[in-house]
Amino acid sequence: MSRRNVKITKKRQAILDVLRATDEHLTAENIYFILKRKNIKIGLATIYRTLDLFYRNGIVNKINIGDGTIRYEYVDKGSVHHHHLVCIKCGKVMEYTDEKEPEFLEGLAKRIKEKYNFTVLSHEIYLYGICKECNESE
Amino acid sequence: MSRRNVKITKKRQAILDVLRATDEHLTAENIYFILKRKNIKIGLATIYRTLDLFYRNGIVNKINIGDGTIRYEYVDKGSVHHHHLVCIKCGKVMEYTDEKEPEFLEGLAKRIKEKYNFTVLSHEIYLYGICKECNESE
DNA sequence: TTTCATGCAAAGGTTTTGCAGTCGC
DNA sequence: GCGACTGCAAAACCTTTGCATGAAA
Numbered sequence: 001m002s003r004r005n006v007k008i009t010k011k012r013q014a015i016l017d018v019l020r021a022t023d024e025h026l027t028a029e030n031i032y033f034i035l036k037r038k039n040i041k042i043g044l045a046t047i048y049r050t051l052d053l054f055y056r057n058g059i060v061n062k063i064n065i066g067d068g069t070i071r072y073e074y075v076d077k078g079s080v081h082h083h084h085l086v087c088i089k090c091g092k093v094m095e096y097t098d099e100k101e102p103e104f105l106e107g108l109a110k111r112i113k114e115k116y117n118f119t120v121l122s123h124e125i126y127l128y129g130i131c132k133e134c135n136e137s138e
Numbered sequence: 139m140s141r142r143n144v145k146i147t148k149k150r151q152a153i154l155d156v157l158r159a160t161d162e163h164l165t166a167e168n169i170y171f172i173l174k175r176k177n178i179k180i181g182l183a184t185i186y187r188t189l190d191l192f193y194r195n196g197i198v199n200k201i202n203i204g205d206g207t208i209r210y211e212y213v214d215k216g217s218v219h220h221h222h223l224v225c226i227k228c229g230k231v232m233e234y235t236d237e238k239e240p241e242f243l244e245g246l247a248k249r250i251k252e253k254y255n256f257t258v259l260s261h262e263i264y265l266y267g268i269c270k271e272c273n274e275s276e
Numbered sequence: 277t278t279t280c281a282t283g284c285a286a287a288g289g290t291t292t293t294g295c296a297g298t299c300g301c
Numbered sequence: 302g303c304g305a306c307t308g309c310a311a312a313a314c315c316t317t318t319g320c321a322t323g324a325a326a
Contacts, residue, residue: 009281009324028316043283048316050281066202068291069315085256094256098249104242109265111236117270118223118232124264127247132255147299147306166291181308186291188306206316207290282323292313299306 006057014040015050016059016074025063025071025084025093065093065126083124087131094131101125144195152178153188154197154212163201163209163231203231203264221262225269232269239263 008016018034019026026034028047035042051072054060063071065086071093081102082095109120146154156172157164164172166185173180189210192198201209203224209231219240220233247258 007280011282041283044315045284045317046282052317062204064202064204066200066208070204085250085254085258087256088259094254096250096254096256098246100242100245100249104238107238108236111238112223112234112265116223116232116234117273118225118234118265119268119273120223120265121226121267123266124262126262127250127256127258128261129259130257135255135257145305149307179308182290183292183309184307190292278326280323280325282321284320284322286317286319288315288317290314290316292311294309294311296309297307299304301303301305 006053006059011040011042011046012050012053014038014042015047016054019060019072019074023095025073027069027071029069031072063093064124065091067091084126085131086126086128087134088128089130089134092131092133096127144191144197149178149180149184150188150191152176152180153185154192157198157210157212161233163211165207165209167207169210201231203229205229222264223269224264224266225272226266227268227272230269230271234265 006012014035015031018031024030028044028051031047031051032042032044051060055062055072059075060072061075063073063084065071065084080097082097083101085094085096086092087094105123112118112120144150152173153169156169162168166182166189169185169189170180170182189198193200193210197213198210199213201211201222203209203222218235220235221239223232223234224230225232243261250256250258
């Protein structure tokens with residue numbers, strides 16, 4: 001399935017705009033209220049359906065930090081692959097990129113293949129800890 | 139909070155036994171039915187409460203592969219830290235350890251600290267792909 | 277017209293909570 | 302007896318689904 005198969009309607013465009021306008025990782029409900037504030041009336045179900053569609057077409061990533069809700073982020077094809085820093089104090093999710101990570105992951109995939117005959121297709125890395133602000137406010 | 143603060147009742151012991159007896163990653167419901175088969179009558183709510191207690195005390199890990207349910211695994215303090223291989227075909231979750239990973243993660247935590255002033259306390263790595271069996275059955 | 281998108285409400289599944297009863301020290 | 306643990310049922314929560322309406326080609 002590829003991106004060109006996705007028809008972009010007005011509602012879908014609105015959701016896409018919200019996701020592209022932020023660095024944050026939004027839940028379906030976040031998007032719902034952001035659009036409401038912009039006077040765009042849309043059903044939650046439509047947002048869920050759209051996000052699922054986007055996900056299946058590689059337009060957004062799902063982020064699951066384990067708090068019971070799914071977050072989404074726009075996949076910018078031109079940007080570097082990144083992972084997530086989750087602050088266990090304030091719950092904020094930040095992105096990071098690490099220059100040595102791609103090389104490590106490539107080697108890791110190779111070793112996993114040899115050792116377990118498991119073909120790695122994608123990965124998610126979550127680092128949990130204390131963010132700058134929470135560090136400072138102690 | 140530390141492990142010694144957790145009182146181990148009969149029901150809690152039963153849950154712990156189930157988790158220690160398997161390599162699999164069990165949901166609360168899995169545990170419920172396993173105990174039922176052993177003729178141990180226990181409420182689902184108790185299992186949830188116990189797992190949450192165990193989690194807060196570092197006795198179990200939460201595994202969230204994004205399918206809407208939380209899985210748990212016993213934390214064996216003596217064993218090597220491992221991560222997860224999730225098969226996107228059959229949904230099976232396996233564990234792996236990689237000899238180069240600890241060194242990489244140590245360096246990564248240091249770089250994250252320098253670059254973002256984020257203190258890394260723990261991490262989760264999920265590798266998604268196709269497992270041995272699903273590879274072979276194609 | 278025909279197809280697909282949408283909104284609403286209801287249903288679904290997992291997890292949490294309130295409360296009364298029970299256990300163990 | 303007291304405090305903590307447990308079971309049940311109900312509630313809460315997020316997400317999906319069914320169906321009728323509406324928009325677009």
